[in-house]
Amino acid sequence: MSTEMKGDELQNGLKPKPKKESAKKVPKEKKEVAPTGKEVKKETKLGMTIKKNDNFGDWYSEVVVKSGMIEYYDVSGCYILRPWSYAIWEILKDFFDAEIKKIGIQNSYFPLFVSEQALTKEKDHIEGFAPEVAWVTKSGNTDLEVPIAIRPTSETVMYPVFAKWIRGHRDLPLRLNQWCNVVRWEFKHPTPFIRSREFLWQEGHTAFATKKEADVEVETVLELYRRIYEDYLAVPVVKGIKSEVEKFAGGLYTTTVEAFIPNTGRGIQGATSHCLGQNFSKMFEIHFEDEKGERALVWQNSWAFTTRVIGVMVMIHGDDKGLVLPPRVATVQVVVIPVPYKNVDSSVMLDACHEVSQKLESAGLRVKEDTRDNYPPGWKYSDWELKGVPLRIEIGPKDIENKQVRMVRRDNFEKEDVPLDNVAERAVALLDEIQASLFKKAKEERDLCIKEVLKWDDFIMALNDKKMVLAPWCDDVEVEEDVKKRTKGDTGAAKTLCMPFEQPDLPEGTLCFASGKPAKRWALWGRSY
Numbered sequence: 001m002s003t004e005m006k007g008d009e010l011q012n013g014l015k016p017k018p019k020k021e022s023a024k025k026v027p028k029e030k031k032e033v034a035p036t037g038k039e040v041k042k043e044t045k046l047g048m049t050i051k052k053n054d055n056f057g058d059w060y061s062e063v064v065v066k067s068g069m070i071e072y073y074d075v076s077g078c079y080i081l082r083p084w085s086y087a088i089w090e091i092l093k094d095f096f097d098a099e100i101k102k103i104g105i106q107n108s109y110f111p112l113f114v115s116e117q118a119l120t121k122e123k124d125h126i127e128g129f130a131p132e133v134a135w136v137t138k139s140g141n142t143d144l145e146v147p148i149a150i151r152p153t154s155e156t157v158m159y160p161v162f163a164k165w166i167r168g169h170r171d172l173p174l175r176l177n178q179w180c181n182v183v184r185w186e187f188k189h190p191t192p193f194i195r196s197r198e199f200l201w202q203e204g205h206t207a208f209a210t211k212k213e214a215d216v217e218v219e220t221v222l223e224l225y226r227r228i229y230e231d232y233l234a235v236p237v238v239k240g241i242k243s244e245v246e247k248f249a250g251g252l253y254t255t256t257v258e259a260f261i262p263n264t265g266r267g268i269q270g271a272t273s274h275c276l277g278q279n280f281s282k283m284f285e286i287h288f289e290d291e292k293g294e295r296a297l298v299w300q301n302s303w304a305f306t307t308r309v310i311g312v313m314v315m316i317h318g319d320d321k322g323l324v325l326p327p328r329v330a331t332v333q334v335v336v337i338p339v340p341y342k343n344v345d346s347s348v349m350l351d352a353c354h355e356v357s358q359k360l361e362s363a364g365l366r367v368k369e370d371t372r373d374n375y376p377p378g379w380k381y382s383d384w385e386l387k388g389v390p391l392r393i394e395i396g397p398k399d400i401e402n403k404q405v406r407m408v409r410r411d412n413f414e415k416e417d418v419p420l421d422n423v424a425e426r427a428v429a430l431l432d433e434i435q436a437s438l439f440k441k442a443k444e445e446r447d448l449c450i451k452e453v454l455k456w457d458d459f460i461m462a463l464n465d466k467k468m469v470l471a472p473w474c475d476d477v478e479v480e481e482d483v484k485k486r487t488k489g490d491t492g493a494a495k496t497l498c499m500p501f502e503q504p505d506l507p508e509g510t511l512c513f514a515s516g517k518p519a520k521r522w523a524l525w526g527r528s529y
Helices: 056-066 083-102 123-132 155-165 211-232 279-283 308-317 346-362 377-387 397-401 420-447 456-464 477-487
Strands: 070-072 079-081 113-115 134-139 142-150 174-183 198-208 238-241 253-261 266-277 287-289 295-297 299-306 334-338 367-369 391-395 404-409 415-419 450-452 468-473 495-500 521-528
Touching (some): 056 070, 056 308, 083 198, 083 211, 083 308, 155 174, 155 198, 155 279, 211 238, 211 253, 211 308, 253 308, 253 495, 299 308, 346 367, 346 391, 346 420, 391 397, 391 420, 397 404, 404 420, 456 468, 456 521, 468 495, 477 495
Parallel strands (some): 266 521, 334 391, 450 468
Antiparallel strands (some): 070 079, 113 142, 134 142, 174 198, 238 253, 238 495, 253 266, 287 295, 391 404, 404 415, 468 521, 495 521
Protein backbone atom coordinates (compact mmCIF):
# COMPACT_ATOMS: atom_id res chain seq x y z
CA MET A 1 0.00 0.00 0.00
CA SER A 2 2.95 2.34 0.48
CA THR A 3 3.95 4.81 -2.19
CA GLU A 4 6.98 7.04 -2.51
CA MET A 5 7.19 10.49 -0.91
CA LYS A 6 10.04 12.87 -0.13
CA GLY A 7 10.25 15.24 2.78
CA ASP A 8 9.63 18.44 0.88
CA GLU A 9 6.87 17.18 -1.36
CA LEU A 10 4.03 18.65 0.67
CA GLN A 11 5.56 22.10 0.48
CA ASN A 12 4.38 22.79 -3.07
CA GLY A 13 1.22 24.85 -3.40
CA LEU A 14 -0.76 26.83 -5.94
CA LYS A 15 -1.51 30.55 -5.94
CA PRO A 16 -4.12 31.46 -3.35
CA LYS A 17 -7.74 31.66 -4.44
CA PRO A 18 -10.07 34.24 -2.91
CA LYS A 19 -12.11 32.79 -0.06
CA LYS A 20 -15.49 33.83 1.30
CA GLU A 21 -15.51 35.38 4.70
CA SER A 22 -16.88 33.52 7.72
CA ALA A 23 -20.64 33.65 8.06
CA LYS A 24 -20.86 35.80 11.15
CA LYS A 25 -18.43 37.98 13.10
CA VAL A 26 -18.89 39.44 16.56
CA PRO A 27 -18.63 43.25 16.37
CA LYS A 28 -15.46 44.50 18.03
CA GLU A 29 -17.25 47.17 20.02
CA LYS A 30 -19.46 44.61 21.80
CA LYS A 31 -18.27 42.32 24.52
CA GLU A 32 -19.09 38.66 23.98
CA VAL A 33 -20.96 36.86 26.74
CA ALA A 34 -21.45 33.23 27.71
CA PRO A 35 -24.89 31.60 28.22
CA THR A 36 -24.57 32.48 31.92
CA GLY A 37 -24.50 36.17 31.01
CA LYS A 38 -20.94 36.58 32.30
CA GLU A 39 -18.26 38.23 30.22
CA VAL A 40 -15.72 35.80 28.83
CA LYS A 41 -12.07 36.45 28.25
CA LYS A 42 -11.27 36.00 24.54
CA GLU A 43 -9.02 33.12 23.53
CA THR A 44 -6.07 33.48 21.19
CA LYS A 45 -4.21 31.20 18.79
CA LEU A 46 -7.30 29.09 18.14
CA GLY A 47 -7.36 29.05 14.36
CA MET A 48 -4.98 28.23 11.54
CA THR A 49 -1.86 30.31 11.11
CA ILE A 50 -0.70 28.89 7.76
CA LYS A 51 -2.55 29.18 4.46
CA LYS A 52 -3.05 26.08 2.34
CA ASN A 53 -1.69 27.64 -0.83
CA ASP A 54 1.30 29.28 0.88
CA ASN A 55 2.89 26.21 2.44
CA PHE A 56 0.91 23.04 1.89
CA GLY A 57 3.09 20.78 4.03
CA ASP A 58 3.04 23.01 7.10
CA TRP A 59 -0.68 23.71 6.58
CA TYR A 60 -1.43 19.97 6.56
CA SER A 61 0.65 19.35 9.69
CA GLU A 62 -1.11 22.18 11.48
CA VAL A 63 -4.65 21.26 10.46
CA VAL A 64 -4.49 17.60 11.55
CA VAL A 65 -3.21 18.65 14.98
CA LYS A 66 -5.30 21.76 15.65
CA SER A 67 -8.51 20.12 14.49
CA GLY A 68 -8.02 17.33 17.02
CA MET A 69 -7.39 14.51 14.56
CA ILE A 70 -3.98 13.34 15.75
CA GLU A 71 -1.49 13.74 18.57
CA TYR A 72 2.21 13.26 18.00
CA TYR A 73 3.97 10.39 19.74
CA ASP A 74 7.56 9.91 20.92
CA VAL A 75 8.25 7.23 18.29
CA SER A 76 8.84 8.91 14.94
CA GLY A 77 6.30 7.97 12.29
CA CYS A 78 3.72 6.76 14.85
CA TYR A 79 0.68 8.85 15.69
CA ILE A 80 -2.20 8.79 18.14
CA LEU A 81 -5.54 8.82 16.32
CA ARG A 82 -7.84 10.93 18.43
CA PRO A 83 -11.62 10.30 18.53
CA TRP A 84 -12.25 13.01 15.92
CA SER A 85 -10.38 11.01 13.26
CA TYR A 86 -10.91 7.49 14.57
CA ALA A 87 -14.68 7.96 14.30
CA ILE A 88 -14.24 8.55 10.56
CA TRP A 89 -12.36 5.26 10.33
CA GLU A 90 -15.22 3.54 12.19
CA ILE A 91 -17.82 4.92 9.76
CA LEU A 92 -15.85 3.65 6.77
CA LYS A 93 -15.19 0.36 8.53
CA ASP A 94 -18.88 -0.16 9.26
CA PHE A 95 -19.78 0.47 5.62
CA PHE A 96 -17.10 -1.75 4.13
CA ASP A 97 -17.50 -4.54 6.67
CA ALA A 98 -21.22 -4.80 5.99
CA GLU A 99 -20.70 -4.81 2.22
CA ILE A 100 -18.07 -7.57 2.15
CA LYS A 101 -20.18 -9.73 4.44
CA LYS A 102 -22.99 -9.46 1.89
CA ILE A 103 -20.77 -11.20 -0.67
CA GLY A 104 -19.71 -13.99 1.68
CA ILE A 105 -16.46 -12.72 3.21
CA GLN A 106 -15.83 -13.52 6.87
CA ASN A 107 -13.67 -11.72 9.42
CA SER A 108 -10.82 -13.43 11.22
CA TYR A 109 -7.60 -12.48 12.95
CA PHE A 110 -4.05 -13.71 12.37
CA PRO A 111 -0.94 -13.04 14.50
CA LEU A 112 1.15 -9.89 14.35
CA PHE A 113 4.41 -11.83 14.13
CA VAL A 114 5.86 -13.62 11.10
CA SER A 115 8.59 -16.24 11.14
CA GLU A 116 11.65 -15.47 9.05
CA GLN A 117 11.15 -18.74 7.18
CA ALA A 118 7.60 -17.84 6.14
CA LEU A 119 8.43 -14.23 5.29
CA THR A 120 11.31 -15.10 3.00
CA LYS A 121 9.61 -18.00 1.25
CA GLU A 122 8.17 -15.87 -1.56
CA LYS A 123 11.22 -14.08 -2.99
CA ASP A 124 9.58 -11.44 -5.19
CA HIS A 125 7.09 -10.57 -2.46
CA ILE A 126 9.61 -10.04 0.32
CA GLU A 127 11.94 -8.04 -1.91
CA GLY A 128 9.16 -5.49 -2.25
CA PHE A 129 8.89 -5.09 1.53
CA ALA A 130 12.38 -5.99 2.79
CA PRO A 131 13.58 -2.42 3.56
CA GLU A 132 10.43 -1.75 5.60
CA VAL A 133 10.28 -4.93 7.70
CA ALA A 134 10.73 -4.40 11.46
CA TRP A 135 12.34 -7.30 13.34
CA VAL A 136 12.11 -8.43 16.95
CA THR A 137 15.60 -9.60 17.95
CA LYS A 138 15.43 -9.62 21.76
CA SER A 139 13.23 -10.82 24.60
CA GLY A 140 14.24 -8.76 27.61
CA ASN A 141 18.04 -8.97 27.61
CA THR A 142 18.16 -12.26 25.76
CA ASP A 143 18.82 -12.41 22.03
CA LEU A 144 16.32 -14.50 20.11
CA GLU A 145 17.83 -17.45 18.31
CA VAL A 146 15.71 -16.63 15.27
CA PRO A 147 14.49 -13.05 14.64
CA ILE A 148 10.73 -12.58 14.29
CA ALA A 149 9.27 -10.07 11.82
CA ILE A 150 6.33 -7.77 12.52
CA ARG A 151 3.84 -8.08 9.69
CA PRO A 152 4.16 -5.51 6.89
CA THR A 153 1.26 -7.44 5.29
CA SER A 154 -0.13 -10.88 6.00
CA GLU A 155 0.22 -13.08 2.92
CA THR A 156 3.09 -15.02 4.47
CA VAL A 157 1.25 -15.28 7.80
CA MET A 158 -1.98 -16.62 6.38
CA TYR A 159 -1.04 -18.76 3.39
CA PRO A 160 0.75 -21.58 5.23
CA VAL A 161 -2.53 -22.03 7.12
CA PHE A 162 -4.55 -21.84 3.90
CA ALA A 163 -2.55 -24.86 2.72
CA LYS A 164 -3.79 -26.80 5.78
CA TRP A 165 -7.41 -25.73 5.47
CA ILE A 166 -7.88 -26.25 1.73
CA ARG A 167 -7.99 -29.86 0.55
CA GLY A 168 -10.82 -30.22 -1.94
CA HIS A 169 -13.11 -28.10 -4.11
CA ARG A 170 -15.70 -28.09 -1.31
CA ASP A 171 -13.30 -26.03 0.81
CA LEU A 172 -13.46 -23.26 -1.80
CA PRO A 173 -13.90 -20.42 -2.00
CA LEU A 174 -12.07 -19.40 1.18
CA ARG A 175 -12.72 -15.69 1.71
CA LEU A 176 -11.30 -14.00 4.81
CA ASN A 177 -10.72 -10.43 5.92
CA GLN A 178 -9.07 -8.97 8.99
CA TRP A 179 -9.07 -5.51 10.55
CA CYS A 180 -5.66 -4.90 12.08
CA ASN A 181 -2.50 -2.81 12.20
CA VAL A 182 0.67 -3.33 10.21
CA VAL A 183 4.19 -1.96 10.59
CA ARG A 184 6.39 -0.72 7.77
CA TRP A 185 9.55 0.87 9.07
CA GLU A 186 9.67 3.82 6.73
CA PHE A 187 12.82 5.92 6.59
CA LYS A 188 11.27 8.55 4.36
CA HIS A 189 9.69 11.69 5.76
CA PRO A 190 6.71 10.56 7.91
CA THR A 191 3.37 12.31 7.44
CA PRO A 192 0.25 11.65 9.52
CA PHE A 193 -2.17 9.28 7.75
CA ILE A 194 -0.24 9.47 4.46
CA ARG A 195 3.01 7.79 5.45
CA SER A 196 3.45 6.29 8.90
CA ARG A 197 5.37 3.39 10.40
CA GLU A 198 2.25 1.86 11.88
CA PHE A 199 -1.17 2.18 10.33
CA LEU A 200 -4.61 0.62 10.46
CA TRP A 201 -6.16 -1.24 7.56
CA GLN A 202 -8.34 -4.09 6.48
CA GLU A 203 -6.75 -6.82 4.42
CA GLY A 204 -8.76 -9.37 2.51
CA HIS A 205 -7.23 -12.69 1.48
CA THR A 206 -9.24 -15.11 -0.61
CA ALA A 207 -8.79 -18.33 -2.56
CA PHE A 208 -10.83 -19.69 -5.48
CA ALA A 209 -10.95 -22.69 -7.77
CA THR A 210 -10.91 -20.56 -10.93
CA LYS A 211 -9.39 -17.33 -12.20
CA LYS A 212 -12.81 -16.14 -13.34
CA GLU A 213 -14.10 -16.15 -9.76
CA ALA A 214 -11.00 -14.29 -8.58
CA ASP A 215 -11.37 -11.66 -11.33
CA VAL A 216 -14.99 -10.98 -10.35
CA GLU A 217 -14.04 -10.38 -6.73
CA VAL A 218 -11.18 -8.03 -7.67
CA GLU A 219 -13.63 -5.81 -9.54
CA THR A 220 -16.30 -6.03 -6.84
CA VAL A 221 -13.94 -4.94 -4.07
CA LEU A 222 -12.41 -2.17 -6.18
CA GLU A 223 -15.90 -0.74 -6.69
CA LEU A 224 -16.37 -0.69 -2.90
CA TYR A 225 -13.14 1.32 -2.61
CA ARG A 226 -14.45 3.77 -5.20
CA ARG A 227 -17.61 4.16 -3.11
CA ILE A 228 -15.55 4.85 0.02
CA TYR A 229 -13.75 7.69 -1.71
CA GLU A 230 -16.49 9.17 -3.85
CA ASP A 231 -19.71 8.43 -1.93
CA TYR A 232 -18.37 8.91 1.60
CA LEU A 233 -15.24 11.08 1.42
CA ALA A 234 -16.38 13.12 -1.62
CA VAL A 235 -13.00 12.52 -3.26
CA PRO A 236 -12.95 11.70 -7.01
CA VAL A 237 -10.78 8.75 -8.03
CA VAL A 238 -9.71 7.02 -11.22
CA LYS A 239 -10.19 3.26 -11.39
CA GLY A 240 -7.51 1.43 -13.31
CA ILE A 241 -4.84 -1.25 -13.47
CA LYS A 242 -1.23 -0.83 -12.40
CA SER A 243 1.71 -1.35 -14.74
CA GLU A 244 4.02 -4.34 -14.36
CA VAL A 245 6.51 -2.06 -12.60
CA GLU A 246 3.97 -0.70 -10.13
CA LYS A 247 1.88 -3.82 -9.42
CA PHE A 248 1.94 -5.68 -6.10
CA ALA A 249 5.15 -7.64 -5.66
CA GLY A 250 4.52 -11.31 -6.47
CA GLY A 251 0.99 -10.71 -7.80
CA LEU A 252 -0.53 -11.33 -11.21
CA TYR A 253 -2.10 -7.89 -11.61
CA THR A 254 -3.12 -4.95 -9.41
CA THR A 255 -6.17 -2.73 -9.74
CA THR A 256 -6.30 0.63 -8.02
CA VAL A 257 -8.27 3.77 -7.28
CA GLU A 258 -6.03 6.81 -7.75
CA ALA A 259 -6.68 10.23 -6.23
CA PHE A 260 -4.92 13.52 -7.00
CA ILE A 261 -3.89 16.44 -4.79
CA PRO A 262 -4.08 19.64 -6.90
CA ASN A 263 -2.08 21.75 -4.43
CA THR A 264 0.99 19.56 -4.80
CA GLY A 265 0.40 18.19 -8.28
CA ARG A 266 0.78 14.63 -7.06
CA GLY A 267 -1.23 11.48 -7.44
CA ILE A 268 -1.86 9.26 -4.46
CA GLN A 269 -2.75 5.59 -4.43
CA GLY A 270 -6.11 5.33 -2.71
CA ALA A 271 -6.63 1.58 -2.31
CA THR A 272 -5.68 -1.56 -4.22
CA SER A 273 -7.29 -4.85 -5.14
CA HIS A 274 -4.84 -7.51 -6.36
CA CYS A 275 -5.24 -10.75 -8.24
CA LEU A 276 -2.31 -12.81 -6.98
CA GLY A 277 -2.78 -15.55 -9.55
CA GLN A 278 -1.20 -18.86 -8.54
CA ASN A 279 2.23 -17.61 -7.56
CA PHE A 280 1.60 -17.72 -3.80
CA SER A 281 -0.37 -20.96 -3.97
CA LYS A 282 2.60 -22.54 -5.74
CA MET A 283 5.09 -21.24 -3.16
CA PHE A 284 2.93 -22.24 -0.17
CA GLU A 285 1.62 -25.42 -1.80
CA ILE A 286 -2.05 -24.51 -1.59
CA HIS A 287 -3.56 -27.32 -3.65
CA PHE A 288 -7.06 -28.70 -3.90
CA GLU A 289 -8.70 -31.69 -5.55
CA ASP A 290 -11.15 -30.51 -8.18
CA GLU A 291 -14.46 -32.09 -9.15
CA LYS A 292 -12.67 -34.40 -11.60
CA GLY A 293 -10.38 -35.64 -8.85
CA GLU A 294 -7.37 -33.81 -10.29
CA ARG A 295 -4.93 -31.81 -8.19
CA ALA A 296 -4.84 -28.06 -8.88
CA LEU A 297 -3.51 -24.80 -7.47
CA VAL A 298 -5.94 -22.23 -6.09
CA TRP A 299 -6.30 -18.73 -7.49
CA GLN A 300 -5.84 -15.99 -4.90
CA ASN A 301 -6.63 -12.34 -4.27
CA SER A 302 -5.66 -9.78 -1.66
CA TRP A 303 -7.01 -6.27 -1.19
CA ALA A 304 -6.75 -3.44 1.32
CA PHE A 305 -7.47 0.17 2.21
CA THR A 306 -5.85 2.05 5.09
CA THR A 307 -6.20 5.09 7.33
CA ARG A 308 -4.48 6.94 4.48
CA VAL A 309 -8.00 7.66 3.23
CA ILE A 310 -8.43 10.18 6.05
CA GLY A 311 -5.34 12.11 5.03
CA VAL A 312 -6.46 12.26 1.40
CA MET A 313 -9.82 13.65 2.51
CA VAL A 314 -8.12 16.35 4.61
CA MET A 315 -5.83 17.37 1.73
CA ILE A 316 -8.66 17.63 -0.78
CA HIS A 317 -11.31 19.48 1.23
CA GLY A 318 -9.46 21.40 3.96
CA ASP A 319 -9.15 25.18 3.70
CA ASP A 320 -7.52 28.10 5.48
CA LYS A 321 -9.94 27.80 8.39
CA GLY A 322 -9.24 24.09 9.00
CA LEU A 323 -10.98 20.84 8.17
CA VAL A 324 -13.98 20.57 5.90
CA LEU A 325 -15.70 17.27 6.63
CA PRO A 326 -18.09 15.60 4.19
CA PRO A 327 -21.35 15.06 6.10
CA ARG A 328 -21.39 11.28 5.61
CA VAL A 329 -18.17 10.82 7.59
CA ALA A 330 -18.46 13.74 10.01
CA THR A 331 -18.47 12.69 13.66
CA VAL A 332 -20.72 15.67 14.30
CA GLN A 333 -22.85 16.66 11.33
CA VAL A 334 -24.61 19.58 13.01
CA VAL A 335 -23.50 21.72 15.92
CA VAL A 336 -26.14 23.79 17.73
CA ILE A 337 -24.85 26.96 19.40
CA PRO A 338 -26.80 29.38 21.60
CA VAL A 339 -26.13 33.08 21.01
CA PRO A 340 -26.99 34.75 24.32
CA TYR A 341 -27.33 38.39 25.26
CA LYS A 342 -27.31 40.17 28.59
CA ASN A 343 -30.57 40.32 30.47
CA VAL A 344 -31.91 37.35 28.47
CA ASP A 345 -32.84 34.20 30.38
CA SER A 346 -30.20 31.71 29.29
CA SER A 347 -32.36 28.72 30.26
CA VAL A 348 -34.92 29.66 27.59
CA MET A 349 -32.19 29.66 24.95
CA LEU A 350 -30.69 26.39 26.15
CA ASP A 351 -34.13 24.78 26.09
CA ALA A 352 -34.59 25.95 22.51
CA CYS A 353 -31.21 24.47 21.54
CA HIS A 354 -32.14 21.17 23.15
CA GLU A 355 -35.48 21.09 21.35
CA VAL A 356 -33.76 21.63 17.99
CA SER A 357 -31.14 18.99 18.76
CA GLN A 358 -33.82 16.44 19.56
CA LYS A 359 -35.56 17.12 16.26
CA LEU A 360 -32.30 16.65 14.38
CA GLU A 361 -31.41 13.45 16.25
CA SER A 362 -34.88 12.08 15.55
CA ALA A 363 -34.11 12.62 11.86
CA GLY A 364 -31.03 10.41 12.25
CA LEU A 365 -28.40 13.15 12.34
CA ARG A 366 -25.29 13.25 14.51
CA VAL A 367 -25.69 16.40 16.62
CA LYS A 368 -23.70 18.30 19.24
CA GLU A 369 -25.05 21.03 21.51
CA ASP A 370 -22.26 23.43 22.42
CA THR A 371 -23.49 24.85 25.71
CA ARG A 372 -20.04 25.56 27.15
CA ASP A 373 -20.33 28.68 29.26
CA ASN A 374 -16.63 29.56 29.31
CA TYR A 375 -16.43 30.48 25.61
CA PRO A 376 -18.31 33.18 23.67
CA PRO A 377 -20.25 32.31 20.48
CA GLY A 378 -17.61 33.70 18.10
CA TRP A 379 -14.94 31.50 19.64
CA LYS A 380 -17.20 28.48 19.27
CA TYR A 381 -17.86 29.29 15.61
CA SER A 382 -14.14 29.30 14.89
CA ASP A 383 -13.59 26.14 16.93
CA TRP A 384 -16.18 24.10 15.02
CA GLU A 385 -15.06 25.57 11.70
CA LEU A 386 -11.56 24.37 12.53
CA LYS A 387 -12.95 20.91 13.23
CA GLY A 388 -14.85 20.94 9.94
CA VAL A 389 -18.42 20.35 11.17
CA PRO A 390 -20.59 20.58 8.03
CA LEU A 391 -23.50 22.59 9.43
CA ARG A 392 -23.82 25.10 12.25
CA ILE A 393 -27.11 26.19 13.78
CA GLU A 394 -27.22 29.46 15.73
CA ILE A 395 -30.09 30.28 18.08
CA GLY A 396 -30.40 33.73 19.62
CA PRO A 397 -33.22 35.66 21.32
CA LYS A 398 -34.56 37.04 18.02
CA ASP A 399 -34.53 33.55 16.52
CA ILE A 400 -36.63 32.28 19.41
CA GLU A 401 -38.97 35.24 19.04
CA ASN A 402 -39.32 34.57 15.28
CA LYS A 403 -39.54 30.79 15.76
CA GLN A 404 -36.57 30.15 13.52
CA VAL A 405 -32.89 29.19 13.53
CA ARG A 406 -29.94 30.37 11.48
CA MET A 407 -28.08 27.66 9.51
CA VAL A 408 -24.51 28.23 8.32
CA ARG A 409 -22.76 25.86 5.91
CA ARG A 410 -19.10 25.03 6.52
CA ASP A 411 -18.21 24.45 2.87
CA ASN A 412 -19.16 27.91 1.57
CA PHE A 413 -20.38 29.78 4.71
CA GLU A 414 -23.77 30.51 3.16
CA LYS A 415 -26.41 31.41 5.76
CA GLU A 416 -30.15 31.01 5.83
CA ASP A 417 -32.92 31.43 8.36
CA VAL A 418 -35.11 28.34 8.69
CA PRO A 419 -38.49 28.01 10.48
CA LEU A 420 -38.38 25.79 13.55
CA ASP A 421 -41.08 23.53 12.12
CA ASN A 422 -38.86 22.82 9.12
CA VAL A 423 -35.49 22.55 10.87
CA ALA A 424 -34.92 18.79 10.59
CA GLU A 425 -36.08 18.50 6.99
CA ARG A 426 -33.94 21.45 5.90
CA ALA A 427 -30.87 20.23 7.79
CA VAL A 428 -31.07 16.82 6.10
CA ALA A 429 -31.43 18.47 2.68
CA LEU A 430 -28.55 20.88 3.32
CA LEU A 431 -26.22 18.08 4.39
CA ASP A 432 -27.01 16.24 1.16
CA GLU A 433 -26.30 19.43 -0.76
CA ILE A 434 -22.98 19.90 1.04
CA GLN A 435 -21.92 16.31 0.34
CA ALA A 436 -22.73 16.68 -3.37
CA SER A 437 -21.16 20.13 -3.57
CA LEU A 438 -17.87 18.95 -2.05
CA PHE A 439 -17.60 16.12 -4.56
CA LYS A 440 -18.54 18.35 -7.50
CA LYS A 441 -15.96 20.96 -6.54
CA ALA A 442 -13.23 18.36 -5.98
CA LYS A 443 -13.99 16.62 -9.28
CA GLU A 444 -13.96 19.87 -11.24
CA GLU A 445 -10.59 20.79 -9.71
CA ARG A 446 -9.22 17.29 -10.37
CA ASP A 447 -10.44 17.25 -13.98
CA LEU A 448 -8.70 20.56 -14.65
CA CYS A 449 -5.47 18.86 -13.57
CA ILE A 450 -5.66 16.05 -16.14
CA LYS A 451 -3.81 16.93 -19.33
CA GLU A 452 -4.00 14.73 -22.44
CA VAL A 453 -0.78 14.80 -24.50
CA LEU A 454 0.76 12.96 -27.44
CA LYS A 455 4.36 14.19 -27.44
CA TRP A 456 7.25 14.09 -24.94
CA ASP A 457 7.74 17.87 -24.81
CA ASP A 458 4.06 18.38 -23.98
CA PHE A 459 4.34 15.64 -21.35
CA ILE A 460 7.20 17.44 -19.61
CA MET A 461 5.41 20.77 -19.79
CA ALA A 462 2.25 19.34 -18.23
CA LEU A 463 4.23 17.47 -15.57
CA ASN A 464 6.07 20.63 -14.55
CA ASP A 465 2.71 22.39 -14.42
CA LYS A 466 1.66 19.94 -11.68
CA LYS A 467 -0.73 17.95 -13.84
CA MET A 468 -1.64 14.30 -14.16
CA VAL A 469 -0.79 13.39 -17.72
CA LEU A 470 -2.83 11.05 -19.88
CA ALA A 471 -0.61 9.82 -22.69
CA PRO A 472 -0.55 6.94 -25.21
CA TRP A 473 1.94 4.29 -24.12
CA CYS A 474 3.54 1.19 -25.59
CA ASP A 475 3.17 -0.65 -22.24
CA ASP A 476 6.87 -1.45 -22.14
CA VAL A 477 8.63 -1.90 -18.77
CA GLU A 478 11.92 -0.51 -20.11
CA VAL A 479 10.16 2.59 -21.40
CA GLU A 480 8.55 3.25 -18.02
CA GLU A 481 11.91 2.91 -16.28
CA ASP A 482 13.40 5.29 -18.83
CA VAL A 483 10.65 7.85 -18.16
CA LYS A 484 11.48 7.67 -14.47
CA LYS A 485 15.16 8.31 -15.17
CA ARG A 486 14.49 11.18 -17.55
CA THR A 487 12.09 12.94 -15.16
CA LYS A 488 13.97 12.39 -11.94
CA GLY A 489 14.65 15.61 -10.06
CA ASP A 490 14.30 17.40 -6.76
CA THR A 491 10.55 16.86 -6.75
CA GLY A 492 10.73 13.17 -7.66
CA ALA A 493 10.30 11.16 -10.83
CA ALA A 494 7.16 10.60 -12.85
CA LYS A 495 5.68 7.12 -13.10
CA THR A 496 2.52 5.43 -14.25
CA LEU A 497 -0.31 5.93 -11.78
CA CYS A 498 -2.56 3.48 -13.61
CA MET A 499 -4.03 2.56 -16.95
CA PRO A 500 -7.61 3.83 -16.55
CA PHE A 501 -10.41 1.35 -17.17
CA GLU A 502 -12.23 4.12 -19.04
CA GLN A 503 -9.93 4.54 -22.03
CA PRO A 504 -10.21 7.32 -24.62
CA ASP A 505 -10.25 6.24 -28.26
CA LEU A 506 -6.80 5.21 -29.48
CA PRO A 507 -6.69 5.74 -33.25
CA GLU A 508 -4.74 3.21 -35.27
CA GLY A 509 -1.17 4.37 -35.79
CA THR A 510 -0.96 6.34 -32.51
CA LEU A 511 2.59 6.27 -31.19
CA CYS A 512 3.89 6.10 -27.63
CA PHE A 513 4.69 9.57 -26.32
CA ALA A 514 8.00 8.41 -24.83
CA SER A 515 9.38 5.74 -27.19
CA GLY A 516 7.77 6.33 -30.58
CA LYS A 517 6.68 2.67 -30.66
CA PRO A 518 3.08 1.76 -31.48
CA ALA A 519 0.89 2.69 -28.51
CA LYS A 520 -1.18 -0.06 -26.90
CA ARG A 521 -3.24 1.97 -24.42
CA TRP A 522 -3.54 5.26 -22.59
CA ALA A 523 -1.74 5.56 -19.28
CA LEU A 524 -2.11 8.12 -16.51
CA TRP A 525 1.29 9.45 -15.45
CA GLY A 526 2.43 11.78 -12.72
CA ARG A 527 4.53 12.39 -9.67
CA SER A 528 3.08 10.73 -6.61
CA TYR A 529 3.25 10.29 -2.87
